Amino acid sequence: QVQPVIIQAGGSPRGTRAAAHVADHVFGLTKSVPLMMRQRTDLDQALLAEGRDPEQVGILWSSRALVGETEAEARAMRESLIADVPLEAVGAWLSHNTGYDMSQLPPRFTLAELQQRIVAANASPVGFVHLLADKYGEHNEITREEFFRHGLHAATGYNITFAGTAAQLADQMEEMFEATGSRGGFMLSISQASPRDVLRNIVNHLVPELQRRGRYRTSYEGNTLRENLLA
Numbered sequence: 001q002v003q004p005v006i007i008q009a010g011g012s013p014r015g016t017r018a019a020a021h022v023a024d025h026v027f028g029l030t031k032s033v034p035l036m037m038r039q040r041t042d043l044d045q046a047l048l049a050e051g052r053d054p055e056q057v058g059i060l061w062s063s064r065a066l067v068g069e070t071e072a073e074a075r076a077m078r079e080s081l082i083a084d085v086p087l088e089a090v091g092a093w094l095s096h097n098t099g100y101d102m103s104q105l106p107p108r109f110t111l112a113e114l115q116q117r118i119v120a121a122n123a124s125p126v127g128f129v130h131l132l133a134d135k136y137g138e139h140n141e142i143t144r145e146e147f148f149r150h151g152l153h154a155a156t157g158y159n160i161t162f163a164g165t166a167a168q169l170a171d172q173m174e175e176m177f178e179a180t181g182s183r184g185g186f187m188l189s190i191s192q193a194s195p196r197d198v199l200r201n202i203v204n205h206l207v208p209e210l211q212r213r214g215r216y217r218t219s220y221e222g223n224t225l226r227e228n229l230l231a
Contacts, residue, residue, distance in 0.1 A: 020046035058184025078163035
């Protein structure tokens with residue numbers, strides 16, 4: 001395959017420009033469909049600026065899947081991800097994620113103010129805080145407890161976890177895939193707090209459903225990762 005496949009992570013403007021210059025494919029964080037579409041559009045524009053064909057570069061969306069035989073069973077598994085997690089632990093995770101000590105947060109603040117604090121501390125606002133500002137507005141005021149509860153969902157992967165029956169998850173994945181240009185795919189992971197049958201359910205229920213829809217291969221035709229990755 002001449003050289004190793006380069007898959008780059010980074011959705012900031014600088015990261016997108018770097019991806020357009022060197023990456024074969026890109027890792028992306030699953031979020032709302034409009035934000036995923038925006039990332040796809042930004043990447044396409046950066047690729048065109050580099051003289052590259054956007055059709056040849058996919059985004060692999062980082063996601064988690066909890067497959068149940070019923071919707072209620074799957075949703076119960078998802079709720080278990082955030083059960084009994086103390087907010088103090090979330091604060092520690094957010095501090096590590098941003099490089100800023102979240103114990104210094106005032107009772108109320110705007111996300112713009114927090115971003116200024118993070119930058120002043122020579123840390124990085126890209127990531128959770130950036131996505132939260134994109135979704136709710138950087139000038140809307142938020143309480144410390146509300147911020148930590150949003151952080152709880154991010155720290156446990158709750159906010160990127162698909163939960164439902166195999167058919168429901170396949171529907172959701174197809175919608176996201178088509179909305180973002182039908183290029184790339186999904187990188188499924190599991191939380192350390194997930195029930196033990198999660199992987200088995202993905203293999204036994206979700207994969208066959210995707211194969212029935214022609215969305216998941218049943219064999220490999222190529223001899224290299226490059227040939228097979230997004231063929």
